[in-house]
Amino acid sequence: MRFSANLGFLWTELPLPDAIRAAAAAGFQAVECHWPYDVPAQEVAAALRETGLPMLGLNTRRGAAGENGLSALPGRGAEARAAVDEALAYAAATDAGAVHVMAGFAEGPEAHAAFVETLRYACDRADGRTILIEPLNHYDAPGYFLRTTTQAEAIIAEVGAANLKLMFDCYHVQLMEGDVTHRLERLLGLIGHVQVASVPDRGAPDHGELHYPHVWEVLERLGWDTPVGAEYRPVGPTEATLGWM
Ligand SMILES: O=C(O)[C@H](O)C(=O)CO
Numbered sequence: 425m426r427f428s429a430n431l432g433f434l435w436t437e438l439p440l441p442d443a444i445r446a447a448a449a450a451g452f453q454a455v456e457c458h459w460p461y462d463v464p465a466q467e468v469a470a471a472l473r474e475t476g477l478p479m480l481g482l483n484t485r486r487g488a489a490g491e492n493g494l495s496a497l498p499g500r501g502a503e504a505r506a507a508v509d510e511a512l513a514y515a516a517a518t519d520a521g522a523v524h525v526m527a528g529f530a531e532g533p534e535a536h537a538a539f540v541e542t543l544r545y546a547c548d549r550a551d552g553r554t555i556l557i558e559p560l561n562h563y564d565a566p567g568y569f570l571r572t573t574t575q576a577e578a579i580i581a582e583v584g585a586a587n588l589k590l591m592f593d594c595y596h597v598q599l600m601e602g603d604v605t606h607r608l609e610r611l612l613g614l615i616g617h618v619q620v621a622s623v624p625d626r627g628a629p630d631h632g633e634l635h636y637p638h639v640w641e642v643l644e645r646l647g648w649d650t651p652v653g654a655e656y657r658p659v660g661p662t663e664a665t666l667g668w669m
């Protein structure tokens with residue numbers, strides 16, 4: 425297995441370029457981030473060049489305080505498209521392979537239509553990049569529009585773009601639907617990225633109700649060879665939590 429350090433959670437005490445250097449020194453094969461927009465993209469690109477690590481992906485901006493994405497918010501299409509444009513530009517400047525388009529807190533048919541429209545816009549402009557959608561669990565993100573892989577699968581089919589993929593975060597999937605390894609296998613062709621954390625405490629993937637050594641075995645058997653995102657909240661210094669790797 426190869427792993428990507430999610431710098432939205434790991435080494436958050438460091439400026440992003442130094443977090444990239446720390447991830448390389450710790451043996452990660454890639455990095456990914458959440459919202460890097462306060463850091464000039466050329467500084468991030470320089471740290472990526474220096475370390476040789478690829479940036480796998482980043483998220484669209486969340487919106488105003490308390491929002492968690494704009495793409496499924498009826499009446500907010502212009503802002504959602506601007507957030508997509510911003511994310512794709514940052515991804516181009518850092519050669520990031522994917523953009524996670526965040527849905528936001530919404531529900532109902534109008535939200536569904538808004539999300540599909542924004543995703544079509546993003547997929548059309550992605551210029552070779554993958555667009556990701558990620559179901560989030562209802563404990564951490566109550567009211568988030570996209571909650572399950574079943575819902576995501578239907579949306580991917582409806583949008584009908586080959587570059588729209590599922591961000592399969594084992595932590596969220598276990599909390600909402602369970603049956604993680606069967607789902608990985610069944611959804612394999614739709615999955616653009618895999619992320620991990622312990623369940624339910626979102627710590628390092630070495631304890632809790634999901635047995636990750638088995639998940640690694642299944643991913644290897646399925647031929648999954650892109651780095652898996654370590655998206656967990658370290659308790660204490662990140663370096664002290666890497667025994668699982
Ligand atoms: O929280 C997560 O799992 C994400 O991957 C994310 O990008 C922000 O919500």
Ligand SMILES: [Mg+2]
Pocket residue numbers: 558593619655
């Ligand atoms: Mg995630």
